[in-house]
Amino acid sequence: MTVKIDYEKCCWKDGACTSCSCKGACKGCVEACPTGALERKKMIEVDDDKCIDCGACVAACEHDAICLC
Numbered sequence: 001m002t003v004k005i006d007y008e009k010c011c012w013k014d015g016a017c018t019s020c021s022c023k024g025a026c027k028g029c030v031e032a033c034p035t036g037a038l039e040r041k042k043m044i045e046v047d048d049d050k051c052i053d054c055g056a057c058v059a060a061c062e063h064d065a066i067c068l069c
């Protein structure tokens, strides 16, 4: 399995939160990840080499925008 992000549903677009203007301060997938595999850049990026398939990011996402599939 790999982490896949649905960039249509994801609220982080073009380096900013389009949901609440939190600038990434809200607790989402990036903060939930225990290995630092996710990063807020222009879009959310996944480092597959760091991912351990734990599913914490999926549970943390309130927008149903990330899956382990």
Ligand code: SF4
Pocket: 003, 032, 033, 034, 035, 036, 037, 038, 046, 050, 051, 052, 053, 054, 055, 056, 057, 058, 068
């Ligand atoms: S599955 Fe776990 S390790 Fe992989 S990106 Fe999500 S939170 Fe991080």
Ligand code: SF4
Pocket: 005, 009, 010, 011, 012, 028, 029, 030, 044, 060, 061, 062, 063, 064, 065, 066
């Ligand atoms: S928690 Fe969900 S909506 Fe928020 S940045 Fe991560 S994938 Fe996108």
